[in-house]
Amino acid sequence: MKQAKRPVSGLAGPYGHPLHPALAAVPVGAWAASFVFDIASRVVDESQVAAQGSRWLIGLGVLGALAATMVGFLDLFAVPAGTRVFRTALLHMAINLAVTGAYALGFVLRGDQPAGPVGGGLLALSAAALGGLAVAGFLGGELAFRYGVRVADEATQAEGYRSTRGT
Secondary structure, X not given: OHHHHOOOOHHHOOOOOOHHHHHHHHHHHHHHHHHHHHHHHOOOOOHHHHHHXXXXXXXXXXXXXXHHHHHHHHHXXXXXXXXXXXXXXXXXXXXXXXXXXXXXXXXXXXXXXXXXXOOHHHHHHHHHHHHHHXXXXXXXXXHHHHOXXXXXXXHHHHHHHOOXXXX
């Protein structure tokens, strides 16, 4: 259990400060915003501007996901194989890879210069990918908050609760 709390490499972030969750904020935010832009493209006059903004947000999210994936793999190497935590981590990874693939496909299918609002098929693809992202995020929360992967041990955490006032 203790090995899953320590980084296998400094590239994954120091003990108690993993980089994966911080990097994961980039695709989550970009992809959530892209969905808002997708919907906006269907209701505003300058629909091509919103559609182009969505495409760029999707591209940014894919790049951010690739960075998060690299350090996520380093975190996975610290988790003992054959455990519930490992299976949860593999499912988290598989869903995120599928979501990233779906967004990459959506980016390509949108083309360079959208002519108008985002079509229904692309909107459905984004909605499904966003749903998958929510499930993967839930599993990531399970890894960190239930199983304590890359979270400092209780003795280290207790240091933060000691009073700094002299008594």
